[in-house]
Amino acid sequence: MDLRELGWNDFFADSFAPYKAKGLTVARVIREHRKKFLICTGDLDIQAEMAGRIVHKAASRAEHPTVGDWVAVRLLEKGQAFIEAVLPRKSKFSRKGAGLNNNEQVIAVNVDTIFLVTDMAGDFNLRRLERYLVLAWDSGAKPVIILNKMDLCDDIHSYVSEAKFIAPDVPVHAISAVESQGIEGLHEYLGVGKTVALLGSSGVGKSTLINSILGMERLEVGQVRPEDGKGRHTTTHRELIVLPEGGAVIDNPGMRELHMLADLDDHRMMLAFEDIADIAENCKFRDCQHMHEPNCAVRDAVENGTINSDRVEGYLKLRHEIQLLTLRQQQNLSKKEVQKRQALHGRRPRRRKR
Ligand SMILES: Nc1nc2c(ncn2[C@@H]2O[C@H](COP(=O)(O)OP(=O)(O)OP(=O)(O)O)[C@@H](O)[C@H]2O)c(=O)[nH]1
Ligand SMILES: [Mg+2]
Ligand SMILES: [Zn+2]
Incomplete structure (x- = not known):
């Protein structure tokens, strides 16, 4: 099979070029179970494992290969295959x-x-x-x-x-x-x-x-x-x-819960609420939160029934959830920052008891 049929394109080919020069093969991950992968090279479906370097280099599990990824693979003579890199994702x-x-x-x-x-x-x-x-x-x-x-x-x-x-x-x-x-x-x-x-x-x-x-x-x-x-x-x-x-x-397996992520882009989030975004253009303040501000077009629209109040409430709740997560993440980050500094400058020596 030609990999283009599977979605391979110039975007991926560009980022694969340096790996190609190193003699690696490209493949798409089609299944994953406990860090064992089934990958498709176009000609073959083969079992593969993650190379150690990918595990060490990844900042989090989100960077590990997953189903749908295009990966650079080292094929060994013994029939083994090691995923050496995950190509940048399109979505x-x-x-x-x-x-x-x-x-x-x-x-x-x-x-x-x-x-x-x-x-x-x-x-x-x-x-x-x-x-x-x-x-x-x-x-x-x-x-x-x-x-x-x-x-x-x-x-x-x-x-x-x-x-x-x-x-x-x-x-x-x-x-x-x-x-x-x-x-x-x-x-x-x-x-x-x-x-x-x-x-x-x-x-x-x-x-x-x-x-x-x-x-x-x-x-x-x-x-x-x-x-x-x-x-x-x-x-x-x-x-x-x-x-x-x-x-x-x-x-995919059925999902039970769908928690939001911190730092969701506000602009992209509003793509799911374009009706609210349109109305909000008429709020007095450009950064109106539609809570207690005067001359809020969104709250007016709820009051006079031009927009469904459940929908606005749903939106405000989601936004609140994302803001809380983002805040918590920042707090965690700053906690880590403090620990890092302490490690860097040495902890303050304990006062010795006399
Ligand atoms: N009446 C009816 N039943 C359907 C239809 N589509 C699926 N089902 C039934 O719904 C049940 C669940 O279908 P699945 O395809 O296993 O659902 P799923 O979304 O893959 O579920 P998970 O794998 O558990 O996430 C089965 O009994 C199907 O026969 C449909 O169009 N009409
Ligand atoms: Mg299913
Ligand atoms: Zn408003």
Whole structure:
């Protein structure tokens, strides 16, 4: 297979040039499990490990190779392969991992389009969708909203219009993955050179949709719990699947929580709230926080019903969450800074008791 079918392009080729000169091979990571990788060189799918230097050089785990990455690989005669470098990423969808630190957890890289998959039943939640959209816009890939299970729904139109309402510039597709309805509409995102990642809660039908695109039962699909329609976390590993007509899709395990990252770019965040950004142009103060300032156009719009108050509240809550994280990160940083200085100048000697 020509790697261009898998998305290889001049952007990656430029950064690969110095590794090529050293005799390394390029490959794309298609699976990852406990630091063992399956990579595709175009001709072969082979097992690979991380070279020690990549582990030492990485500032955090977010820089380790992950599914979707283009990597420079040293192939040894004994059939071993070592990933020596991760090429710069074209896009990256991350969330904050569990715990108090702002530890970035990378979910999808080098994808062109992100399918945010939900259903037209129990999973559908506009506030959650907004969180996905904020992180998706931040990733550099284009979001597309997929409303699955239309075969179970008799009010498709209202789900579609609610989704369109919070994301006017994002394509919204109503589909049924099991009955293969609406799948044709997704073909514009798929094909030679393109990569799509599917994200969403467990049980919404991500793997079913990929099977439907492939026209075969390639991935395991799980039952949902009859009580609440929630999935059972059937997919346990991220995997890149090469499509026969070119391009690739990445299946992901269902996500439970979607924590924001600190330092999210304000400008990019507003891409998920363009309706609010438009109204805010008329606030008296340019840096209006829409809290207690006089002549706030956003609060006025809530009061006279031109904008949905849940939506504005959702936005303010998200912004607050990001600000808190950013603050905490700065405090952590300054704590580290103090420790560094202490180490550098030697701790103050303890006064000796007389
Ligand atoms: N009625 C109906 N059921 C669907 C549809 N798509 C998926 N399902 C069912 O939903 C259940 C979960 O589907 P999966 O494809 O395993 O969901 P998933 O999003 O991959 O879930 P995880 O791997 O756990 O993240 C299965 O029982 C599917 O048959 C659909 O369009 N309509
Ligand atoms: Mg799955
Ligand atoms: Zn305002």
